[in-house]
Amino acid sequence: MDLIKLLGQLDIKADWVGLRYVNESTTYRWVRDGHPQANDRSSSKGLMVEVLVDGQFAYYATSRLDIESVQAAATTAVSMAKAAAPFSIHKFTEQARPVATGNYHSPYQQAENSLSAGDINGLLVKSCEALKVSEKIVSTNALARIVNSHHLYVSSNGSNVEQQFLIVTTGSMAVAQDGPIVQKRSDSGMQARSWQTGLESLEENRLLEDSVRVGEEAVELLSAEECPSANMDLLLAPDQMMLQIHESVGHPLEIDRILGDERNYAGWSFVRLKDFGNLRYGSDLMNITFDPSVSHEMASYNFDDGGAKAEREFIIKDGILQRGLGGVESQIRSGVPGVANFRASSWNRAPIDRMANLNLEPGDSTVDELIGCVEKGVLMQSNRSWSIDDYRNKFQFGCEYAKLIENGQLTRTLRNPNYRGISNSFWKNLKGVGNKDSFEVYGTPNCGKGEPNQVIRVGHASPPCLFADVEVFGGEQ
Amino acid sequence: MEQLFDQLCNSLFSQLAKDESLAISLQGESSLFNRINGAKIRQTGQVNDSDLSLDLVFNNRRATGSVTLTGEFEPDLEPVLDEIARLRREVKELPVDPFTVLPEGGQSSRTVLRGDLIDPEQGVEKLLVPMQGADISGILASGSIYRGNANSAGSKHWFSSDNFSLDYSLVNPQEKMVKATYAGSSWSQSDYEESLSLSIEKLQIMGQSSIKLEPGNYRTYIASAGVADLLNMFSWNGLSELSMQTGESAFLKMRNQGLQLSPLFSLAEDFSNGLVPRFNAQGEISAERIDLINRGQLKSCLVSSRSAKEYALESNFANEGEELRSAVMASGELPESMILQALGTGVYLSNLHYLNWSDVVGGRITGMTRYACFWVENGEITAPIENMRFDDSFYHFFGNNLEAVTAESHINPDVGTYGGRSLGMTQCPGILLSSFALTL
Numbered sequence: 001m002d003l004i005k006l007l008g009q010l011d012i013k014a015d016w017v018g019l020r021y022v023n024e025s026t027t028y029r030w031v032r033d034g035h036p037q038a039n040d041r042s043s044s045k046g047l048m049v050e051v052l053v054d055g056q057f058a059y060y061a062t063s064r065l066d067i068e069s070v071q072a073a074a075t076t077a078v079s080m081a082k083a084a085a086p087f088s089i090h091k092f093t094e095q096a097r098p099v100a101t102g103n104y105h106s107p108y109q110q111a112e113n114s115l116s117a118g119d120i121n122g123l124l125v126k127s128c129e130a131l132k133v134s135e136k137i138v139s140t141n142a143l144a145r146i147v148n149s150h151h152l153y154v155s156s157n158g159s160n161v162e163q164q165f166l167i168v169t170t171g172s173m174a175v176a177q178d179g180p181i182v183q184k185r186s187d188s189g190m191q192a193r194s195w196q197t198g199l200e201s202l203e204e205n206r207l208l209e210d211s212v213r214v215g216e217e218a219v220e221l222l223s224a225e226e227c228p229s230a231n232m233d234l235l236l237a238p239d240q241m242m243l244q245i246h247e248s249v250g251h252p253l254e255i256d257r258i259l260g261d262e263r264n265y266a267g268w269s270f271v272r273l274k275d276f277g278n279l280r281y282g283s284d285l286m287n288i289t290f291d292p293s294v295s296h297e298m299a300s301y302n303f304d305d306g307g308a309k310a311e312r313e314f315i316i317k318d319g320i321l322q323r324g325l326g327g328v329e330s331q332i333r334s335g336v337p338g339v340a341n342f343r344a345s346s347w348n349r350a351p352i353d354r355m356a357n358l359n360l361e362p363g364d365s366t367v368d369e370l371i372g373c374v375e376k377g378v379l380m381q382s383n384r385s386w387s388i389d390d391y392r393n394k395f396q397f398g399c400e401y402a403k404l405i406e407n408g409q410l411t412r413t414l415r416n417p418n419y420r421g422i423s424n425s426f427w428k429n430l431k432g433v434g435n436k437d438s439f440e441v442y443g444t445p446n447c448g449k450g451e452p453n454q455v456i457r458v459g460h461a462s463p464p465c466l467f468a469d470v471e472v473f474g475g476e477q
Numbered sequence: 478m479e480q481l482f483d484q485l486c487n488s489l490f491s492q493l494a495k496d497e498s499l500a501i502s503l504q505g506e507s508s509l510f511n512r513i514n515g516a517k518i519r520q521t522g523q524v525n526d527s528d529l530s531l532d533l534v535f536n537n538r539r540a541t542g543s544v545t546l547t548g549e550f551e552p553d554l555e556p557v558l559d560e561i562a563r564l565r566r567e568v569k570e571l572p573v574d575p576f577t578v579l580p581e582g583g584q585s586s587r588t589v590l591r592g593d594l595i596d597p598e599q600g601v602e603k604l605l606v607p608m609q610g611a612d613i614s615g616i617l618a619s620g621s622i623y624r625g626n627a628n629s630a631g632s633k634h635w636f637s638s639d640n641f642s643l644d645y646s647l648v649n650p651q652e653k654m655v656k657a658t659y660a661g662s663s664w665s666q667s668d669y670e671e672s673l674s675l676s677i678e679k680l681q682i683m684g685q686s687s688i689k690l691e692p693g694n695y696r697t698y699i700a701s702a703g704v705a706d707l708l709n710m711f712s713w714n715g716l717s718e719l720s721m722q723t724g725e726s727a728f729l730k731m732r733n734q735g736l737q738l739s740p741l742f743s744l745a746e747d748f749s750n751g752l753v754p755r756f757n758a759q760g761e762i763s764a765e766r767i768d769l770i771n772r773g774q775l776k777s778c779l780v781s782s783r784s785a786k787e788y789a790l791e792s793n794f795a796n797e798g799e800e801l802r803s804a805v806m807a808s809g810e811l812p813e814s815m816i817l818q819a820l821g822t823g824v825y826l827s828n829l830h831y832l833n834w835s836d837v838v839g840g841r842i843t844g845m846t847r848y849a850c851f852w853v854e855n856g857e858i859t860a861p862i863e864n865m866r867f868d869d870s871f872y873h874f875f876g877n878n879l880e881a882v883t884a885e886s887h888i889n890p891d892v893g894t895y896g897g898r899s900l901g902m903t904q905c906p907g908i909l910l911s912s913f914a915l916t917l
Contacts, residue, residue: 032723036574039567040541043560046526059522064547073523076597080521083598087605089517117540118570125572139723175724180734182724182838261514263654264615264646267830348526387833387866389845394866394917396843398835418835420866420917451616451644452510452524452894471917476839476870 001065003154009067012074014081016052016094017156019070020305022347024149029117031124031142039117046347049073053081055091061348089333094157096329100307104163107295108198112148112166115199120144123204130211131174134219139175142211144168144202145191145445147457151305159307167298167457168201169194169445172211176218183221183415185214185400188239189382194443194457195296217401220413227402227417227474233377234419234470235370235432238440240399241462243383245360246447248423249281249288250458252392253315254449255326255334256353266449267390270423271321276336279321282427287361288316290325290339298443298459299356306351308340315339315358319428326353345454352450360462363433370432370466372408378472379403379410379464380417388423396420416475426467434463478505478527479635482625484550485529485557490629499561500532500580502758503625505546506898509597511617513645516608523597526897527623529557532580532758533564539577540568578782582631584762588754592639592662594619600664604643607670611677615645619664622898628760636754638662638900643669644892646848647676653683653861656702656828656848660890679849687861688852690915696823697913698816698853699874703829705889705903707842707871708744708804714837716769717799718778722788727840727871731775736872738773739879743807745769746779746795750888753803753900757781761794763802773876806905809882818856819881819909825851825858835868843868843916866917874910881909 003019010017023045030038046063049070058081060073115123127142147167154160170193173186187193187210195201236244252269256262259273271279292300292310301310306327314322326334327342330353344351371379385398402417403410441461448455482503493499505527512520530543542564544556595603595617604617619641627633642660657676659669699707711727720726730736746767748755755763761782768776779799785792796802811819824846832844846865851858870876883906891901 035576036539036572038541039539039571040543041563042528042530042543043545044528045545056518057520059520061522061524061526063526063545064549064552069547076523079598080523080601083601084511084518084521087516087518087601089514089519116570117567118572121570121572139725177724180730180838182729184725259514260614260648261512261519262614263514263648264644264656268652348524350520350522352520385833385835385843387831387835387843387845389864389866390830390847391864394845394864396835396866396868396917416836422917448895451512452508452618452898455895475836476841 001152003152004160006067006070007154007156010071010074012051012078014051014053014078016097017074018050018097019154020048020347021152022046022149024147024346027146029120029124029144031121031128033140034125034128036121044346048347049077051077051081052092052094053078054085056081056085056088057092058084059350092329092332096332097155097157098307098328099157100159100161100303100309102161102302104302106164106166106196108166109200110198112146112199115202120202123202123207127172127207127211130208131172131215133212133215136176136178136219136222137174137215138177141173143171153305153307155307161303161307163301163303165196166198167194168197168199170201170207172214174215174218176222178222181222183218184384185218185221186382187214188442189384191445192239192242192442194298194445195441196298196300197296221401221415224413224415227378227414227472229473231469231471233374234467234472235374235377235379235405235464237379237381237464238462239382239442240380241360241465242442242460243386243397245358245460245462246355246458247386247388248392248395248426250325250355250358252423253325254353255324255330255336255338258324259330259333262449265451270391270393273334273336275321276324277322280319281316281321281424282319283430284319285363285430285433286316286319286427287314289313289359289361290315290341291357291359294357294441294461297357297441297461298457304340304342305344306342308342310340313339325355343456345456349452349454354449354456355447355458357459359460360465362436362439362463364435365432367434367438367464370434370464371405371410373432374405375407377405378414378417379405393422395423417472418474419470419472421470429468430465431468432466434465438463478548478623479625479637481548481550481553485553486627488554489557489561493629496535498534498579498629500628500759502530503623504528504897505623506620508618508620508898511601511604513616514614516605516611516613518601531561531564533561533568534577534579535568537573537577538568538571539574540564540571576783576787578759578786580628580630580759582628584632584760586634586756586762588636588751590638590662593664594639594641595664603666607673612648613645614648615643617641617643618894618898622900624754626756626758626760632760634754634756634760642890642892647680649680649683651684653687654848655680655683658890658892682858683849683861685860687863689863690865692916694912694914696820697826697910698820698907699826700907701887701905702889703826704806704905704908706829706832708806708903708905710832710842712800714834716778716801718780718784718788718790719799721778725837727834727837728775729838738770738875739877740772741809741879741882742773742875743771745805746801746803747805748803752902757794757796763794767793802901804903808884808886808906811881811883811909813883813885816883816907817853817858820853821856822854824862825853840870840872841868842871865915867914868916869914874913878910878912879908880911883907
């Protein structure tokens with residue numbers, strides 16, 4: 001695909017033109033109860049033509065890649081930009097699309113085709129067998145998703161970027177049932193094991209060991225106590241911190257939300273533009289980075305979809321809000337410092353402010369020290385339920401598995417653990433952060449936002465974190 | 478697009494081996510998207526996107542795949558043939574799938590719903606000028622949507638619809654909001670401006686200072702849009718036969734323990750309004766109406782042919798995900814004009830937000846109140862409320878706490894655009910509850 005040549009052949013009157021090509025295949029294999037449930041490969045290939053006319057951007061997304069079709073797409077986009085220009089939310093210049101040249105390739109050891117479809121199905125069947133540790137296991141599931149995504153971006157002001165991503169997700173899940181009691185347990189929450197890797201993620205011994213543990217814990221939950229209801233200390237494992245960071249730090253700090261773009265859909269934010277540089281978001285222990293450079297984390301890249309160079313930045317430092325999650329367009333509109341996170345889910349969606357890798361930096365406590373300082377509390381692992389308000393204030397999250405902490409020791413297993421709180425006060429009660437030895441990297445392929453809607457991949461890494469005085473409660477069975 | 482679909486199907490079916498079965502689906506759209514913030518254009522663009530999905534069964538093994546179409550037969554044929562060749566190679570490597578269902582023939586349908594849509598370029602002015610002076614965010618999605626299905630056993634279905642949805646929120650200076658949707662197949666400038674005026678009028682009430690409620694149980698009215706959100710949860714760990722069989726359904730207590738909901742609650746999958754195609758990805762046609770819950774009793778789940786084969790049941794030709802496609806909840810007897818009087822003192826909720834199961838087995842759903850939600854005293858709206866979190870079980874709010882159901886029912890179109898514009902809808906009335914748990 002020679003985008004430079006295609007760009008050179010376009011005959012339109014625009015202040016700026018960009019071509020963004022995406023060719024992505026997603027291979028999804030799912031085995032349930034030892035039988036294949038899905039062996040699917042969906043492919044998507046197309047081009048977004050974007051133009052800037054009279055300060056207004058407009059786009060035309062097409063799967064026709066011949067010059068006549070791309071010319072027609074560009075001509076229509078110019079007309080649309082002209083028509084919309086009298087109603088522009090902001091008069092942009094080509095500064096909104098910085099010049100970028102370079103490339104990126106996901107690091108991996110084993111190539112996408114290093115295992116056959118039969119090999120992977122065989123592995124997933126074995127995973128189902130390993131999950132079935134008891135007759136009380138009524139359903140077993142094992143999945144693998146492999147995404148191969150090739151991105152090209154060129155522009156009339158000189159950008160030329162190529163990025164190639166290989167992303168592998170694995171997951172296993174068991175449902176255990178004993179009469180009316182039903183419990184589900186998965187491997188870190190379904191699909192949290194998403195990384196930029198090759199098929200080394202499908203290493204058999206690791207997958208089968210994890211499957212046995214998942215099955216055993218599902219059965220263990222059947223006879224576990226119900227999570228108590230009280231305000232107490234809450235220790236969140238890294239696979240739940242992923243969700244906590246995502247919902248109560250990531251989304252409220254997206255500058256386009258703060259500017260109101262999402263008010264009709266995902267919502268607004270409790271954070272205001274004046275808060276950047278000032279707001280105490282959490283305790284002194286809270287350090288959040290936007291870090292596209294973490295090897296193997298799901299949303300690592302060198303350039304966003306508007307051409308901005310992606311670099312590590314502190315979003316929150318020692319508890320104080322430093323900068324927002326906003327690409328160049330949002331930075332221009334708001335005057336707030338941001339990051340390179342202007343991202344689109346594919347060729348058929350325009351980029352908007354998205355999370356990428358958003359991480360909580362390690363502190364200096366060991367896991368034993370975090371547990372040891374708790375008189376009464378709960379350790380929760382692996383998200384199973386999530387809901388938060390449109391300002392990203394009032395949240396309620398549920399987990400799959402919990403342990404009671406009494407007098408500095410993990411004691412009994414608890415089922416149906418939930419907690420709720422309000423973002424800002426919750427983070428101010430952060431009183432312990434695990435060290436780098438306890439730092440774990442996860443991701444999710446399913447972050448939804450935008451109009452038209454877009455699902456995008458994000459990464460979150462964190463050590464376990466301890467919060468004081470959290471409203472914890474159980475289920476209703 | 479229909480002609481292209483026919484040509485590709487003919488090419489694929491003509492070179493199929495005797496022991497191969499193939500189902501082909503097309504999903505496509507040509508859509509205008511105008512994204513609005515502050516009654517200004519935030520983003521504007523057009524998307525032309527179509528995919529062809531192939532579902533190949535050979536020797537009780539199954540592999541599926543999809544490719545992007547350009548809309549032209551010659552350039553599309555090659556990647557489609559490449560994909561069927563890849564599926565043929567792959568399917569031989571796969572384990573036997575004992576629950577694979579071969580496509581059946583004999584059924585065909587064709588629905589073409591033509592519309593009169595706003596012009597992509599000149600329509601901006603028609604859309605934006607009436608909004609000026611108001612603070613409005615939202616999106617206009619407008620254009621043609623295509624769905625096709627054919628299989629090697631001889632069935633063929635085509636559905637296309639020209640339609641639009643303007644989904645928007647009005648915001649007042651106190652950041653209180655009102656939500657509205659203007660949707661249809663023929664754009665009427667006068668209808669649009671009337672819809673907008675009604676929403677602006679509704680926003681006036683939101684100008685009063687809001688009340689902060691304490692957590693607790695409240696008499697509550699939930700309007701149709703909020704009820705639709707609650708019903709949509711039943712597509713996820715809900716009325717799917719597979720989720721029932723694998724222990725993941727919130728309705729297990731109804732099937733296994735005989736629990737019932739209120740006799741005021743009835744729910745069906747009902748395609749009679751013709752807005753949603755009745756055929757699924759296998760080319761099977763659902764009955765026009767499937768009673769799921771009748772006067773509080775679980776009558777049926779959504780059963781795909783795959784689940785039917787696995788669990789020796791009768792299929793009702795749900796799609797493979799066994800989600801609701803065209804849910805209709807039965808109306809009741811409470812006239813909408815009497816809602817405030819019937820509520821007396823309590824909470825009026827227009828919309829809900831960000832729902833999730835907080836306890837699947839217990840049927841408990843959590844979420845937020847959003848948009849035009851009010852405190853009502855002695856049958857009069859007194860003030861908007863600050864948004865509250867709810868956490869309550871449908872065994873309560875569609876059970877003993879369901880006091881009345883409105884006589885009027887509304888269509889709530891699925892305006893979702895993940896992966897493409899949706900065609901689904903939920904038709905439902907509002908509900909009056911003797912108690913609803915607000916928790917934070």
